[in-house]
Amino acid sequence: MQIQPVLAALRRHRLATLLIAMEIALACAVLCNACFLVVQRWKLIQTNSGVDESSLAVLTVNGFEPNQVTDLNARMLNGLRALPGMQSVSLINQVPFGPQVGAAGISLDQGSFTNTIGVVDFVLAGPGTFQALGLKLVEGSLPSADDYLLATNLAPPDARVLVSRALADHAWPGQSPLGKEFWCDKLHFRVIGVVDHLARAHPHDWGAQSVEWTVFTPAQPGGSLAGTYLLRASPDELPRVLRAARDAVPKIAPDVVLDQENSQTIDDLRTDYFKSDRIMIDLLIGVIVTMLGVTALGIVGLASFWVQQRRRQIGIRRAIGATRGDILRYFQTENFLIVTFGIVLGMALAYALNLLLMTHYELPRLPLYYLPIGALVLWGLGQLAVLGPALRAAAVPPVVATRSV
């Protein structure tokens, strides 16, 4: 196939060629960036919480006074544990994807915020919570019974804690975090162990690198550790157990109010937390599909027009010996050239669009491999769209050449 005559013909249709090429270029830019956004959001949704989500639920009650917490905790723990199918009930202040309770800035120095580590989530947890969550200890040791101290505040005044590996790597890069100390104003903490993964309550409100900046803080039931209970049951029984637990609250503690919204399985909380990301993914995919459809329609429309306009020329070519395949390939080559031109423009545009998005949104740079993928998709789309008109062109009989009009 010679490219020269195709180019010569395109030069006679500069405007139309340019229009289709621009459309392809824009489509390429939007396609690459939209796919990139979809992948980014998808990664967010896949966030590892570090806990046994499918076996866990949380139950929250409100409307009790500080002097009632000991009694409330005892009633709730005993009452809920008695429910059939319940494997364990323990105290926690917050769970991944639930309301954020214990976020605070920590620092390596006492009382100052000069040598700060960052804003972390303090996960206050009563006895048994570590096992119930299904956390994995990778270094150090678990808190002993003496380490569960009363917290009337964010955390006990002097606590021995576990940190997530992500937080340890951030705060003490290249060192063993065991025995290290940190402060939150006047509260003192000493690291005794490291857990593999534990996500904060709102993993994506604090930036991509701090998803797992959590401090697992053992605390004694009472004080600020009351009203939120971690339920564990086998995954298939969990919905039933949670329903039973919610129904049991009025009998166990008649004076408190069940927090409907925040008494759910972790799976449901997760779905809820990521709902806007899911919507965005659906929307982006919708945009990609419609955009490709519209672009394909444009190619079909213009190619049909060109085929009709060139019927006589096609007839002449056929009459002087061109095969159907030659005609087909002519239109396919033409389309390939236009799309290639569009893609070259589109890659630059995609990059520019990514830079623009990076300034307005927290987005990393577009990885380069998106560009060839985008190019392949558009080449394929172009060839597919032009196939119909090109086949019609190939079907033009040579006899057309002998007719006028």
Place this chain on the structure above:
Amino acid sequence: MFGYYLDLALRSLKRNKVLTALMVIAIAVGIGASMTTLTVVHLLSGDPIPDKSGVLYFPQVDPENPPRADHTEPYPAMDYRSAMDLWNAHRADRQALVTSSSTKVRASDTGKPPLILSLLSTTADFFPMFEVPFQYGSGWSAEDDARHSHVAVISHDLNNKLFGGANSVGRSLRVRDTDVRIVGVLKPWRPTPLFYDPWSQNFSKTEDVFAPFTSSLEINDGNFQPYTCWHVPDDTRHLQNADCVWVWLWAELDSPAKARAYASFLADYAEQQKTMARFATGKDHVRLRNVMTLLTARGMVPDDVRLQAWLAFAFLVICLFNAVGLLLAKFLRRSGEIGVRRALGASQRAIFSQCLVEAGVIGLLGGFFGWLLTLLGLWLVRQQPVDYAHLAHVDTAMFFATFATAVAASLLAGLIPALRASRVAPGWQLKAL
């Protein structure tokens, strides 16, 4: 001539239905997508209180001491002491202290189970300042504030829930462990965005119970949550003396001169507190923003919605390029016809306007289907579990904007093709016939 062009346009559109349909669909989809997102952006960036947004001000000072290194803006709230100092100075035409907390509420005589609701603690001026509409009764008086009266105003929703919508003024409501007397019931009131609460979700509902600042601080003591603290409070539940911000102040200043005077009063206060070593930063971190400036500074339109608007816009541009290409094909296909008309005396101008009329008709059709798609798009938005879903409706302005955009877009798209068509050389075309 217009009627003739219209007739020609309709005939031409009918002749090639597939091409026409392609163009109409392309424009309709582009218009539908962009108008859906534009409507959402338009609604989200609306003025929640158009009559007064220019005279309602949100003063900010920065009590954080010592300050964080990256702290460049004051928090959208004040510590108790600063708020009280500024309020007690009575420098504004009207002013309101506001804070929000959650509490247990029940109507003792109805036998309904207790509810956990949000309680707005504020001062008497709140209601006239923010033009809060009353169904029954009214707000409380400044004396009620001063006397720590146990009174409350409840929302329309809560009145329906507890009292079945009846006039409940005079009845009593148990807030935590205290009986308060209902003095007012609101009409449905939902300013969007919820501008007076600078740290709520932008489009959340208003509180259900409103009570005097002084008395509700006593009634619900221990349930107030700080926005943030720079020292861990000794007692997290009692914030009056804590190094935390959790109260916000609104001031109504009826003239620009008063606003300037208030701004300098605020700056003086911050400087004075800095001299006393209570503040670390003085007038540099003082802000006095009115409603719209505050909302803009806060970034009212969610990031995702802005992203969607950009996407839709890019999409419309793609559709436009598409339409230009197709119109070009359509017009030039009729070169022979145009040649005949030119030979019979039609001017270039006449051909040009004829082509634009045709483009305009396509635009109107595209606009109509685009509007249907916009309705569908907004319906889809309303189905989404987002807090602004209830807002997604077409208003008249957006209805006309849809058609205007569609026609403008198609005329714009028709410009180059029409120009090309009008330049068709009649002689050449006639020879080819």
